[in-house]
Amino acid sequence: MSEPKLRAKELDAADGLAAQRAEFVLDEGGEAVYLDGNSLGALPVAVPGRVEDVVRRQWGELRIRSWTESGWWTAPERIGDRIAPLVGAAAGQIVVGDSTSVNVFKAVVGAVRLARSADGAAGLARDEIVVDATTFPTDGYIAESAARMTGCTLRPVPPSEVPDALGERTAAVLLNHVDYRTGRLHDLPALTAAVHAAGAYVVWDLCHSAGALPVGLDEHGVDLAVGCTYKYLNGGPGSPAYLYVRAELQDRFDSPLPGWNSHAEPFGMRPGYEPAPGALRGRVGTPDILSMLALEAALDVWDGVPVEAVRAKSLALTDFFLECVEAYVPEGRVECLTPAPHEERGSQVTLRCRDAGEVMRRLIERGVVGDFRHPDALRFGFTPLYVGFADAERAAGMLAVVLAETGP
Amino acid sequence: MSEPKLRAKELDAADGLAAQRAEFVLDEGGEAVYLDGNSLGALPVAVPGRVEDVVRRQWGELRIRSWTESGWWTAPERIGDRIAPLVGAAAGQIVVGDSTSVNVFKAVVGAVRLARSADGAAGLARDEIVVDATTFPTDGYIAESAARMTGCTLRPVPPSEVPDALGERTAAVLLNHVDYRTGRLHDLPALTAAVHAAGAYVVWDLCHSAGALPVGLDEHGVDLAVGCTYKYLNGGPGSPAYLYVRAELQDRFDSPLPGWNSHAEPFGMRPGYEPAPGALRGRVGTPDILSMLALEAALDVWDGVPVEAVRAKSLALTDFFLECVEAYVPEGRVECLTPAPHEERGSQVTLRCRDAGEVMRRLIERGVVGDFRHPDALRFGFTPLYVGFADAERAAGMLAVVLAETGP
Structure with missing residues (x-):
């Protein structure tokens, strides 16, 4: 197992919000990673019955x-x-x-x-x-x-x-x-x-x-x-x-x-x-x-979820995603538009890259759902209630694969 | 069977829109009459699944x-x-x-x-x-x-x-x-x-x-x-x-x-x-x-319902309801605020009466649902897709019963 994969496992194991994931309808078992909750949040399990x-x-x-x-x-x-x-x-x-x-x-x-x-x-x-x-x-x-x-x-x-x-x-x-x-x-x-x-x-x-x-x-x-x-x-x-x-x-x-x-x-x-x-x-x-x-x-x-805990996990997730991107993606291929200091960062990571539209299309095809914002931005939203560290690692890995395909 | 009841039966039998009633969730079998579709329409059967x-x-x-x-x-x-x-x-x-x-x-x-x-x-x-x-x-x-x-x-x-x-x-x-x-x-x-x-x-x-x-x-x-x-x-x-x-x-x-x-x-x-x-x-x-x-x-x-047919039934329903009210309710007990000429009438009948709030409360208790508008108006909405002539007769009959209870 690669170093980032091991880290992801440790971080998920220590995640105090991991249990919240069960409150949402997700594609469990599959390789899909939903990083577009900053556009449309996933369906909570309780909603359809209500x-x-x-x-x-x-x-x-x-x-x-x-x-x-x-x-x-x-x-x-x-x-x-x-x-x-x-x-x-x-x-x-x-x-x-x-x-x-x-x-x-x-x-x-x-x-x-x-x-x-x-x-x-x-x-x-x-x-x-x-x-x-x-x-x-x-x-x-x-x-x-x-x-x-x-x-x-x-x-x-x-x-x-x-x-x-x-x-x-x-x-x-x-x-x-x-x-x-x-x-x-x-x-x-x-x-x-x-x-x-x-x-x-x-x-x-x-x-x-x-x-x-x-x-x-x-x-x-x-x-x-x-x-x-x-x-x-x-x-x-x-x-x-x-x-x-x-x-x-x-x-x-x-x-x-x-x-x-x-x-x-x-x-x-x-x-x-x-x-x-x-x-x-x-x-x-x-x-x-x-x-x-x-x-x-x-x-x-x-219910019972302090927003401070959500914030702590959100920062840990975006930090970790950026670490994985650095580990997997050749230098200079993408540029991070999201500020590094925690006090200037929300809960998403935006990467700029030349062929962002095509890159996002391919990512989505492979189950990593973020979104594209004209003209050159890839957005990845991290919703701490249902996104884990393994998701972040998988997304960064798939990004590297797609970027390798679409050219240097 | 009273004369209005017989008329209702004939009118329902001749009603070209009667089949539309099956498209709605209604209290079939009961004595309930929903005459508040001018406030909130009944639930179409197709909606929950969609x-x-x-x-x-x-x-x-x-x-x-x-x-x-x-x-x-x-x-x-x-x-x-x-x-x-x-x-x-x-x-x-x-x-x-x-x-x-x-x-x-x-x-x-x-x-x-x-x-x-x-x-x-x-x-x-x-x-x-x-x-x-x-x-x-x-x-x-x-x-x-x-x-x-x-x-x-x-x-x-x-x-x-x-x-x-x-x-x-x-x-x-x-x-x-x-x-x-x-x-x-x-x-x-x-x-x-x-x-x-x-x-x-x-x-x-x-x-x-x-x-x-x-x-x-x-x-x-x-x-x-x-x-x-x-x-x-x-x-x-x-x-x-x-x-x-x-x-x-x-x-x-x-x-x-x-x-x-x-x-x-x-x-x-x-x-x-x-x-x-x-x-x-x-x-x-x-x-x-x-x-x-x-x-x-x-x-x-x-689908396939001409609004002209709806209008024709709406006028027939409100005409018939007013006939039943005239037949059942002592003269002078209520006053109709809705114009008699068809070209001046929508699809509801509003009756003014002294104790309208109390009268509507009792009507609703007995399953005839219209609504009360401050200070003295009883509103009865006739929604031709799911209200029939027997409903109109029953509502007028119940109105007479309630009015008899609440005083001359």
Whole structure:
């Protein structure tokens, strides 16, 4: 057995999270390695049965009564409270529903309005939204729309230059906690403090960090945050996203999408809008119950799992994968875009290589599933609840095989 | 057998849609009558198996590959094309996704922008959004937000007075095809023509008409429309809504929610937004696949069912229910809020009575499920695909029993 294979065996044997793997449907026995959980999390074992009950009994038999009897109506805030501890939030600050894009819109417009209502005439002069220039595209597109609709200018800035870009005109800042392409982890505490020092409000996009590492929303005084639930939270394809509004800001949170579900008395059917107190203010329309309750079932895998343990394993996995790549792949054939320091690394490894599209196609053919991002990036996501060290070794080995085939 | 019971038997025997009932999960054999399909449609028999396949095989086994191999990525427009014939639209004009409220926002802001881009300086002076004063509340709340964010004034007007309220300042008009409370059907062709004569753009909310009666979106030149899919379309609790943008307007449709799913090249991951052509421009973020594919399965019940036949049965059902109420319920005990003329009636009957909350509670206890709308309305929805004439007779009979109990 090669040295990396032996190491993998030792590391798997010592892995305190190894038992969690049984909570997921995986291709056990085969040679397949799923390293795309940063795009779509694997299916938790508990989900199919729960979804069947929702469809057959709750919808099929109880029908309309399930809005109360099966807890459909309160699902957005109940499931929000399940996500809360994973991102370092006390209960009552998160609601689930809508897509990430729609939640970015609520959060960015909400942040601009918070900034303007904060300090009278000075607040009104705030007319700039700063956005991570390397953001996942949808955040930039939606921030541009939010800017247009609030009379602001959108200013794209690389995250490292954000502190210098802030000023009296800054209303809101939209940042990604982990860069979707490179896997770089940004300094949430320092950037949040910088935004606050400028009198502005920050929105963090947690799509690539929630469920992979501690976020500490409350601890670091984050104002607003959004995230998807189908990556490290395993909620299923297109499962609903969430919105966090810090408790102290909720009374002033002024949503641009004040649907009837966010009304103080939704069944009063009143012509005038009066926002609900608390996190419910972030709701909009009728929640999509099937997707939402699949997510609720998926969150059971987190029971008793400290996110710190997930983070420790995630770093060990990405460290080990990089070691294996170094051992197996000829020098210079790939370049690692993911930062080496732990404090700058999320839970994925991105390798740049010339023929990345073709390389990933061949890897997937051989059962090593990562993904390709135009033009030259291979992404490998490490989801500590169900990926082991032997998986990492196998993936690196197969990468070396494929790279040898596709040329020097 | 009483005269209404005999009539019910004859009508059921002659019902050309009676066979459709077998496509749904109902409480056969029992005395239950489900008249709340105008709130949540019954479960189509085909749905549970399809959802199980989506969860276990498409998500659980194929995982990320399903975005292409299981047709996840194209589901919003594919399912939109399934809904299209039910609302009189040619293919390529409807996308499914997001809630009704979110789609109202896209449509109303989109309509204002269409009006302003239509005729130069004159267009820019259009600063009024007219909304049905009796609308389902969320439409009014969202229209208010759309007005605020586009520099318009919101003007609530009773539908009958809309033609007189239109003028050079009108940018957009948001109307309900069927009133959710009274079941009144509004004159879509005439109102659409009036809006167009004023140079404005109309948005129709089809929540309470799609799947119950012919809508004729293309025929009547409707500009934009939205609707939910969990009432007469039986998509399941909170199943995704849809957005119609008339083909000739799509190039100028300027969405306030330009998420990455509406980009001309979504996987190009470009920093600059460039809208996709066609109906796809109405998409926003990643679609909620579980809810969406449950809806797709639910739409199978429409294969070979002409919406005209549904309309004919719907009118026969509501006529017959009103006859039975007249036969069984003492005069003056309830008042019908639903218009008698067929051209003004949707597919529900709303009865006003003093103690409506208590009456509906007792009806539901006895298996006749309608719903109560504050302060005094009993709503009975007639979904022609699975409600029969015997159901209507039984519901009216039980209503008489309950009303006798609760006092004169």
